[in-house]
Amino acid sequence: RDFTNEQYHIYNINNVRVGVIGLTYHPMAGMANPTSLLGFNSLDPIETAQKLIGQIDSLTDIIVLLTHIGIENDRELARSIKGADIIIGGHSHTRLDTAEIVNGVLIVQAGSYARYLGRLDLSVARDSVIAHKDTLIALTVGNWTPNPRLQAIVDSLAAEIDARFAVPIGTLKNDWKIGKGPESNVGSWLAEAIRAKTGADVGIVNSGGIRRDIPAGPITLKDIYEMLPFDNYVTSFTCTGAELLKIFGGEVENETGSSSHGALQISGAKYSFRMKDGKAEIVEVSVGGRKLDLAKNYKVTTIDYVILNKDKYLHFNPRNIQSTETLMSDMIIEAIKNAKIIDSKLEGNIRQVD
Known part of the structure; x- marks a missing residue:
């Protein structure tokens, strides 16, 4: 209809x-x-x-x-x-x-x-x-006989897509996995890629925007567009250390409560949290290897979706918002081409402590 x-x-x-x-x-x-x-x-x-x-x-x-x-x-x-x-x-x-x-x-x-x-x-x-x-x-593959006419259409479209997008752009040494914990190796790598490209202090990527795992081996344009299917533009803003603490504090509350919506993946910063009386609290935060300065201004790079949903992710009104006018998928493709071989791992950016 x-x-x-x-x-x-x-x-x-x-x-x-x-x-x-x-x-x-x-x-x-x-x-x-x-x-x-x-x-x-x-x-x-x-x-x-x-x-x-x-x-x-x-x-x-x-x-x-x-x-x-x-x-x-x-x-x-x-x-x-x-x-x-x-x-x-x-x-x-x-x-x-x-x-x-x-x-x-x-x-x-x-x-x-x-x-x-x-x-x-x-x-x-x-x-x-x-x-x-x-x-x-x-609906197990092999238990059903495809409709020949529909299968021909699917095969034709798949061939056209593969011709354009099944193009290797780099190599993964280990699997990129979204994971179920607060940090993932793919999330950390993506956050670092956009942070480094824009010269920001902190990079932030929402886990919900990462839509699939990618196995080790050759990585193609098709892999990236399937992993990052949304037209989100890489965007930067300015916040104080106190406001950055609000972002991380809101995250641990969500991730340890009943309203979890997927952790924000980060780079350039690290924080630890602990559970106390059934609630999560931030223990320590560092940016660039130094203790968080609550009064200092920091440049943060993320995507426009996160900023537009600031009440959900940021918990304050960001300042000095500047769009790169570059899609995140395009920026990541460029980063992969430059890196050629990617060996990503969990960086320990988000840790739960006793």
């Missing part, structure tokens, strides 16, 4: 009127570059769902909420509304082997990256689901 601002659609499936309401993450400002959201406004999922359920309840036999808000928010949504029958969720990449039932609402989610196809069979009577069977079908 072409894009519309349609908030719901009613399907007739085997003489059952199925109302489907679409709900997305709210607020969207922290999930994407705000400049790409101009003209769009995300609405509160709970309030919106209840309003639309009221509008279509008499026109439907069952109501499905098709969401992209994550499993925890799906559960809260189910607890907070009346009149919905099913939530088909996304965003958190959760594989639910069996449907959950929360406040009488079935919640299903089929993982991520097309590894599974979710199937939900329903028996419906008197505007209610009276029985269901949910199944996850593993």
Whole structure:
């Protein structure tokens, strides 16, 4: 279907009127570059769902909420509304082997990256689901015969992409791994690359912008564009040491709490933190090998996405903002070409201590 601002659609499936309401993450400002959201406004999922359920309840036999808000928010949504029958969720990449039932609402989610196809069979009577069977079908390569016509299109496009982008630009001596901890070898290397290029004191890269690992061996343009798919421009700003401390303090609070959104990868600075009475606190910070000076001004290089989402990442208003007008992916490609062989490791930039 072409894009519309349609908030719901009613399907007739085997003489059952199925109302489907679409709900997305709210607020969207922290999930994407705000400049790409101009003209769009995300609405509160709970309030919106209840309003639309009221509008279509008499026109439907069952109501499905098709969401992209994550499993925890799906559960809260189910607890907070009346009149919905099913939530088909996304965003958190959760594989639910069996449907959950929360406040009488079935919640299903089929993982991520097309590894599974979710199937939900329903028996419906008197505007209610009276029985269901949910199944996850593993989409294992080799178990299915590709459609020849579609496969030909895919092969043609893949050949065109490879011809343009499967071009080696350097060599990795070890795997680049995003990892699950506060620091990753790829994150540290990327942060150092943009810091060094711009002559900044500190380099910062958000982990959420690094979208894939890259194995050791030849590294290609295609690898970089897949790893850094967003059109983010390398941008610098000025802050005091006290403000830099706010960035790092906010990070350890997020990473050790329930609202983790992916650590900021850093270079040019190091900090340690510890847990005290169930809360994280910064122990020590250094920049350029010297103890952080709270009154000193430091130049920090990051990407425009981080600055535009300053409330999420920086916790203050940055000053002297200057764009390089260079995409991060382009700057990294240049850095790899110059380095030729990359031997990256964990630098110990972020450490938890006793």
